[in-house]
Amino acid sequence: MIKTIVLAGDRNYTTQLETTIKSILYHNRDVKIYILNQDIMPDWFRKPRKIARVLGSDIIDVKLPEQAVFQNWKKQAHISSIAYARYFIPDYIQEDTVLYLDCDLLINDKLDSLFEQDVREHYIAAIRDANGQGFNTGVLLINNEKWRQENLKERLIEQSIITTKEVEEGRFEHFNGDQTIFNQVLQDDWLELGRAYNLQVGHDVVALYNNWQEHLAFNDKPVVIHFTTYRKPWTTLIANRYRDLWWEFHDLEWNQILQHHIGEFEMTSPLDKEFSCLTLTNSQDLEGIEELVTALPDVVFHIAAWTDMGDNLIKLAVYDNVRLHPQIVPPVLEKLKRKVDIYLDIHQGLEVESILKDVCNVGIPILSFSNTQHGMYDQIVFDKENVNLMIEAIKDYASHSRFLKDYNQETFHCLIFTDTQDIEQLDYLAQYLPQVIFDVAAWTDMGPKLYELQNNYQNIRLHPAITSEKLEQLKVRMGLYLDISCGHSTHDIVKSAHEMNKIIFSFDSTQHGSFEQHIYSSKVPERMVEDIENIISGTFQARRPAIMVKDIDQTLDYIIENQSSIIRFGDGEMDLMLGKSIPYQVYDENLASQLKEIISLQSDEKLVIGLPNVFSDRSNFTPAAEAFWKGHLEHHLKDYVELARANWYGTTFVSRPYIDYMDKSQSFSQFEKLKHIWKDEDILIVEGVTSRSGVGNDLFDGASSIKRIICPSQNAFSRIEEIQEAVLQYAENRLILCMLGPTAKILSYNLFKKGYRVLDIGHIDSEYEWMKMGAKTKVKFSHKHTAEHNFDQDIEFIEDETYNNQIVARILE
Structure with missing residues (x-):
C-alpha cells in the first residue's frame, strides 16, 4: 500500500525538509511525499526524487499560489507562514487518507502502524500537545475525504480571519498560529493517538523545570520525534533528546539510504563507535580541557551542564571532537553515562549531584586532577601540572580498554572542620606542604579570612555550608585529621575521626577533647610539618606524647607501692625557670637553675618528679581550669618540651584532686x-x-x-x-x-x-x-x-x- 505523506516548506527550510525526507525513506518504502511550497527550486527535488523512486516511492513538488491568503496571518516567530498550507491539502491531494508532517521532525520507524489507525469517523487523528492543551498539529493523520465533503478548509480560513483580528487587537492571549485555529474549529472532534507518534522533545527543558514527569519518562521507541518550540537542533546547543539523531540524518548520504535497504548499511550512534569522555559541570572552568582536546583529536569530549554555558565552554565548540550539552535533560545524560568510556572529574565547581556515584557504579573509570577531585569514587588522580600524564592514560585506555600501568598520583588530604575562620598555623602548613591538600569544612558559610587564604594557597580547599554526606566523603578521603580550629564546636568531628582510626594532629592551643591526638606546640609548627611528611612517605612512627604524665591514681599507686618521694612542678615554677617572679617568690637565678636541674631528672621508684597532667586529656577539667591550662600551654609548651626531658612524670595534681575537675567523684x-x-x-x-x-x-x-x-x-x-x-x-x-x-x-x-x-x-x-x-x-x-x-x-x-x-x-x- 502506498502511504501518502504531505510536507510543507519554503526555500529557507530545505535543509530541514531534506533531513525529514531522509528519515522517512530510511525507514519506509512505498511512500508518496507531497511537498507544498511556493519557492523551492525544481533542481532541489531531483536527487531525493531519484532515490525515492528506487524505493517504490515518489516526491512530488506542489506549488501553491504566490499570493496565498495565509501569508499575512499571524504566527509564532519560529514558525513559517507555510504552516497554514495544510488547510489546502484537500485542494491539492486526492488521496483519502493523508499523513501531514511538520519538517522539524524525524521519522524513527516504519509508518505502517500509524496509517492503520481508523479515522473514518474523525477529521484527524493526532497527539495531545505536550502542555496538555488540545492536540499538536505537527503530526496529523487526515481524513481527506471528510475534509472535502464537510468544507473543513473554509471553516479553518474563516476562523483564522476572526482569530487573527482578535490577536491584532490584543484580545487573544497565548496564540499559537494554525494549531490554535485547528483546536478552535475541531475542539474535541479528533482521535487521540499515543505519544509514540509525536514525541515532542522540544519541550524537554520545560518539562524538566515544570516537573512534567510523564513527559521525560517515555521510554518506548518513538515512531515520530518532533523538535517543537524554538529549541531546534540546528539553532541551539540545548541538549534535548534525539538532538544528535537529527544531525546524524542531516549528515546521512542519499546513497546510504539505498545501501540500508539492501542490508549494506546501518546507522550507528556515534556513542557506539567513538571513544568518548564525559564531564558534567556547574562551572565553565575545566582544568586542562584545551590541552586534552587538542592532544586527543580522536577522542570525543562530551561536556554537559544542567544550565546554559558560559563563553569559556561555548568557545570549545570550534573543536571537532567537542560536544556541548547545555541544559541537558536526564534521559540524555543517562544515555551518555551508559555509553561513554571515561568520566573526567575536572570541573572547578562543587560536585554535581550523584554523577560520580552513578558512573562509578557502572564501572566507568574516573580521571581527576588533584585540585578538582570531588568525593571518593576510586578516581585516578593526576597533579594539575601534569596534564600530559592524563593524556597518556586516556590514550592507554583508548588503545587497550584498560590502563597498562598505575597512573594514580593521588594527593594527600588533610581535613579540618571549623566553626571559626581562625585556624592555627594553616597558612604555615599550606606554605610548607604544597603537595598536601587542606580540606577546610564548615556547616555554615565562611569568613573573608579563609577565602583570602584559599586565594593565596592553591592547596587550601574550602567547603562552606557542607552537607553531612559530603563531609563523610571528605572524612573517608582524608589521610590525616588536623584538630587545629580555634573554635569550640568541633569535638564531635574529632571524635568521629578517632572512631574511624584516623591519625589526628593537634596544636596545644587547639586540642578538642582527648582522642589520642598527637600534640604539637603552635610555636613550633615545623614539627607538625615534619610528621605530616613522614606520614606521606610511610616513615611516620607514632610518637609518645612529648611529655608523658601519669594520672592521679597511677601516681599515688606508684608512690604507695614503692614508698617513693615526690617533687611537684606547676605553672609558678615554670615562670621562675623562665626568669619571672611570682606572688610568693621573687626571681632568683640560683633557684631557677636548681629547678631546671630537678625537672629534668628521670623518675624512678625512689623519686617521682611531678608535672601538671595537662598535655593530653583535659576533658574532665572545669571550663575555668581548661581555659587556664590551654592559655598556659599556648605560651609554654615549647618550654616544657625543652626542660622536661624525662621518660615519664607523675602528676603534680596528686595533692590537688578536687576543685578543678568536673567529675569530682574520684x-x-x-x-x-x-x-x-x-x-x-x-x-x-x-x-x-x-x-x-x-x-x-x-x-x-x-x-x-x-x-x-x-x-x-x-x-x-x-x-x-x-x-x-x-x-x-x-x-x-x-x-x-x-x-x-x-x-x-x-x-x-x-x-x-x-x-x-x-x-x-x-x-x-x-x-x-x-x-x-x-x-x-x-x-x-x-x-x-x-x-x-x-x-x-x-x-x-x-x-x-x-x-x-x-x-x-x-x-x-
Missing part, C-alpha cells in the same frame, strides 16, 4: 590514698606561716605524731639553708611533708639526696577542705591560707593549742 578515694601514706607514721610538716595544713580538719589525724617547722610564706628560698638545718634536726625517722611553694622543690631534693622520704604536697589542705564541704568553686578560708586566693590577705588566725604544740621550729623574718 577525689574522696584519692585523698584516702594520700592519708594512707602517713597513717601511723611520724610526720614532719614544713610549711609557711599561714598554711596551717590540717588545722580544723582530719587530714593528718591518722598520723602517729606531728611536728611542724614554720617558715616564711614569701621568698622562703632566701632562708633555705636555715630551713634545711632545722629540718635535719627534727627529721630522724619521720616522713617529711613539704608545703612551701618553689622552695619545697629544692628542699625536698636536698633531703631526698640525704636519704629522707619527702612528699612535696602543697595545696593539699585547701583541696581537702573544699572536698569536705562539697564546694563547686574555690572558697576563701578566714583563718588560714587558701590556695591561689587573695594572696593571704585578711587572715585572722584562730588560737589552736594542738597546732602550737606541734611547732618545733620557726624560721621567720
Whole structure:
C-alpha cells in the first residue's frame, strides 16, 4: 500500500525538509511525499526524487499560489507562514487518507502502524500537545475525504480571519498560529493517538523545570520525534533528546539510504563507535580541557551542564571532537553515562549531584586532577601540572580498554572542620606542604579570612555550608585529621575521626577533647610539618606524647607501692625557670637553675618528679581550669618540651584532686590514698606561716605524731639553708611533708639526696577542705591560707593549742 505523506516548506527550510525526507525513506518504502511550497527550486527535488523512486516511492513538488491568503496571518516567530498550507491539502491531494508532517521532525520507524489507525469517523487523528492543551498539529493523520465533503478548509480560513483580528487587537492571549485555529474549529472532534507518534522533545527543558514527569519518562521507541518550540537542533546547543539523531540524518548520504535497504548499511550512534569522555559541570572552568582536546583529536569530549554555558565552554565548540550539552535533560545524560568510556572529574565547581556515584557504579573509570577531585569514587588522580600524564592514560585506555600501568598520583588530604575562620598555623602548613591538600569544612558559610587564604594557597580547599554526606566523603578521603580550629564546636568531628582510626594532629592551643591526638606546640609548627611528611612517605612512627604524665591514681599507686618521694612542678615554677617572679617568690637565678636541674631528672621508684597532667586529656577539667591550662600551654609548651626531658612524670595534681575537675567523684578515694601514706607514721610538716595544713580538719589525724617547722610564706628560698638545718634536726625517722611553694622543690631534693622520704604536697589542705564541704568553686578560708586566693590577705588566725604544740621550729623574718 502506498502511504501518502504531505510536507510543507519554503526555500529557507530545505535543509530541514531534506533531513525529514531522509528519515522517512530510511525507514519506509512505498511512500508518496507531497511537498507544498511556493519557492523551492525544481533542481532541489531531483536527487531525493531519484532515490525515492528506487524505493517504490515518489516526491512530488506542489506549488501553491504566490499570493496565498495565509501569508499575512499571524504566527509564532519560529514558525513559517507555510504552516497554514495544510488547510489546502484537500485542494491539492486526492488521496483519502493523508499523513501531514511538520519538517522539524524525524521519522524513527516504519509508518505502517500509524496509517492503520481508523479515522473514518474523525477529521484527524493526532497527539495531545505536550502542555496538555488540545492536540499538536505537527503530526496529523487526515481524513481527506471528510475534509472535502464537510468544507473543513473554509471553516479553518474563516476562523483564522476572526482569530487573527482578535490577536491584532490584543484580545487573544497565548496564540499559537494554525494549531490554535485547528483546536478552535475541531475542539474535541479528533482521535487521540499515543505519544509514540509525536514525541515532542522540544519541550524537554520545560518539562524538566515544570516537573512534567510523564513527559521525560517515555521510554518506548518513538515512531515520530518532533523538535517543537524554538529549541531546534540546528539553532541551539540545548541538549534535548534525539538532538544528535537529527544531525546524524542531516549528515546521512542519499546513497546510504539505498545501501540500508539492501542490508549494506546501518546507522550507528556515534556513542557506539567513538571513544568518548564525559564531564558534567556547574562551572565553565575545566582544568586542562584545551590541552586534552587538542592532544586527543580522536577522542570525543562530551561536556554537559544542567544550565546554559558560559563563553569559556561555548568557545570549545570550534573543536571537532567537542560536544556541548547545555541544559541537558536526564534521559540524555543517562544515555551518555551508559555509553561513554571515561568520566573526567575536572570541573572547578562543587560536585554535581550523584554523577560520580552513578558512573562509578557502572564501572566507568574516573580521571581527576588533584585540585578538582570531588568525593571518593576510586578516581585516578593526576597533579594539575601534569596534564600530559592524563593524556597518556586516556590514550592507554583508548588503545587497550584498560590502563597498562598505575597512573594514580593521588594527593594527600588533610581535613579540618571549623566553626571559626581562625585556624592555627594553616597558612604555615599550606606554605610548607604544597603537595598536601587542606580540606577546610564548615556547616555554615565562611569568613573573608579563609577565602583570602584559599586565594593565596592553591592547596587550601574550602567547603562552606557542607552537607553531612559530603563531609563523610571528605572524612573517608582524608589521610590525616588536623584538630587545629580555634573554635569550640568541633569535638564531635574529632571524635568521629578517632572512631574511624584516623591519625589526628593537634596544636596545644587547639586540642578538642582527648582522642589520642598527637600534640604539637603552635610555636613550633615545623614539627607538625615534619610528621605530616613522614606520614606521606610511610616513615611516620607514632610518637609518645612529648611529655608523658601519669594520672592521679597511677601516681599515688606508684608512690604507695614503692614508698617513693615526690617533687611537684606547676605553672609558678615554670615562670621562675623562665626568669619571672611570682606572688610568693621573687626571681632568683640560683633557684631557677636548681629547678631546671630537678625537672629534668628521670623518675624512678625512689623519686617521682611531678608535672601538671595537662598535655593530653583535659576533658574532665572545669571550663575555668581548661581555659587556664590551654592559655598556659599556648605560651609554654615549647618550654616544657625543652626542660622536661624525662621518660615519664607523675602528676603534680596528686595533692590537688578536687576543685578543678568536673567529675569530682574520684577525689574522696584519692585523698584516702594520700592519708594512707602517713597513717601511723611520724610526720614532719614544713610549711609557711599561714598554711596551717590540717588545722580544723582530719587530714593528718591518722598520723602517729606531728611536728611542724614554720617558715616564711614569701621568698622562703632566701632562708633555705636555715630551713634545711632545722629540718635535719627534727627529721630522724619521720616522713617529711613539704608545703612551701618553689622552695619545697629544692628542699625536698636536698633531703631526698640525704636519704629522707619527702612528699612535696602543697595545696593539699585547701583541696581537702573544699572536698569536705562539697564546694563547686574555690572558697576563701578566714583563718588560714587558701590556695591561689587573695594572696593571704585578711587572715585572722584562730588560737589552736594542738597546732602550737606541734611547732618545733620557726624560721621567720
